[in-house]
Amino acid sequence: MLNANTERLNELQAAIDALPRIPLANLPTPLEHCPRMSAEVGGPTLWVKRDDLTGLAMGGNKTRMFEYVLGQVKADGMDTVVGGAAVQSNYCRQLAAACAKAGLDCHLVLRRVRGEKDDQIQGGILLDLVVGAHVTVVDAPRWPELGELVRAKAEELSNQGKKVFTARVGNESGLGLYAVSYAAAAIELVKQAEELDLKIDELWLCSSDTTQAGLAVGLKHMESPIKLVGVPALPEPVMPGWTFEECIGSIANESAELLGLSTRLDPSELISLTDYVGPGYGVMDDTHREALRLVGRTEGLLLDPVYTSKMVSGLLDHIRTGRISGDENIVFLHTGGLPALFAYNEELHLTLEVTT
Numbered sequence: 001m002l003n004a005n006t007e008r009l010n011e012l013q014a015a016i017d018a019l020p021r022i023p024l025a026n027l028p029t030p031l032e033h034c035p036r037m038s039a040e041v042g043g044p045t046l047w048v049k050r051d052d053l054t055g056l057a058m059g060g061n062k063t064r065m066f067e068y069v070l071g072q073v074k075a076d077g078m079d080t081v082v083g084g085a086a087v088q089s090n091y092c093r094q095l096a097a098a099c100a101k102a103g104l105d106c107h108l109v110l111r112r113v114r115g116e117k118d119d120q121i122q123g124g125i126l127l128d129l130v131v132g133a134h135v136t137v138v139d140a141p142r143w144p145e146l147g148e149l150v151r152a153k154a155e156e157l158s159n160q161g162k163k164v165f166t167a168r169v170g171n172e173s174g175l176g177l178y179a180v181s182y183a184a185a186a187i188e189l190v191k192q193a194e195e196l197d198l199k200i201d202e203l204w205l206c207s208s209d210t211t212q213a214g215l216a217v218g219l220k221h222m223e224s225p226i227k228l229v230g231v232p233a234l235p236e237p238v239m240p241g242w243t244f245e246e247c248i249g250s251i252a253n254e255s256a257e258l259l260g261l262s263t264r265l266d267p268s269e270l271i272s273l274t275d276y277v278g279p280g281y282g283v284m285d286d287t288h289r290e291a292l293r294l295v296g297r298t299e300g301l302l303l304d305p306v307y308t309s310k311m312v313s314g315l316l317d318h319i320r321t322g323r324i325s326g327d328e329n330i331v332f333l334h335t336g337g338l339p340a341l342f343a344y345n346e347e348l349h350l351t352l353e354v355t356t
């Protein structure tokens with residue numbers, strides 16, 4: 001194979017297949033060529049892996065993850081899930097939809113990050129409500145404080161006799177299981193590339209932890225030469241005092257252990273480019289807006305304002321400054337997040353010609 005060792009791929013697949021899983025995602029997601037975007041930037045040949053099309057309440061990377069996480073929750077006989085993140089959280093939107101599909105009661109505690117704009121029923125939070133989640137919006141200064149509120153909600157429901165699974169950010173353990181789904185996605189990608197006779201040089205994505213961890217452990221186990229480049233959307237990891245590479249490496253190793261594989265990653269083997277976050281999590285700058293509009297204008301493809309537009313701004317910067325050469329094949333992973341676009345109408349700085 002062009003991008004992996006076949007024997008190692010089969011070994012990884014067998015280890016993944018041994019875990020409980022419920023089918024939630026539309027797989028495989030397409031791998032699409034971006035000829036007009038490639039021509040516009042005058043650089044490498046660009047491809048997009050469409051994980052925005054995984055399904056569940058408008059898709060995204062978490063849908064793959066909940067196949068394994070809720071597979072285990074169901075296997076353990078739980079009936080209720082409590083989770084939390086920012087108000088426009090894609091994790092929570094897909095969790096809510098996954099719970100609906102799996103027949104689990106879902107409670108979300110969501111943190112305001114954009115002031116009173118976050119009190120509007122718009123974007124992701126609208127979808128949370130449509131798929132039947134019980135939603136509370138709170139002020140929490142940082143992620144650890146939100147975690148406490150999520151755990152308090154879980155305790156309240158346990159005291160009522162529910163069998164509760166506490167999800168992120170109330171429970172930051174078991175992240176290796178989330179990442180397993182992206183080791184599986186790495187297999188999916190190298191198989192698709194094989195069919196296209198495509199040798200991938202680099203795979204870019206926006207991630208601060210589980211997505212990159214899964215791809216990293218999957219690619220390393222398969223002895224793949226693909227260079228993995230992560231761009232976080234947060235200025236610092238959810239785990240205080242850690243670097244992104246340490247977080248991602250530790251989740252990757254937890255994942256390998258869970259799969260019974262001897263592959264391990266050292267933080268020094270990982271790339272996490274923190275230069276493209278801009279003013280802060282969930283806040284766009286002009287480079288993010290430019291990336292979003294360039295991809296929209298050239299490929300008719302929608303990026304999201306919080307994650308993928310930041311990653312593509314980094315990719316464009318690397319192309320324009322010659323750090324990626326014209327003869328390379330670059331795949332970028334679209335991890336979803338599209339419902340937030342509608343809640344970011346002002347931040348996109350779009351103008352409309354209106355006649356009276």
Ligand SMILES: Cc1ncc(COP(=O)(O)O)c(C=O)c1O
Pocket residue numbers: 060061089090091206207208209210211212304307308335336337
């Ligand atoms: C659209 C989108 N892209 C990327 C990510 C990053 O995923 P992670 O840091 O869990 O790997 C998220 C996480 O919420 C997301 O919603």
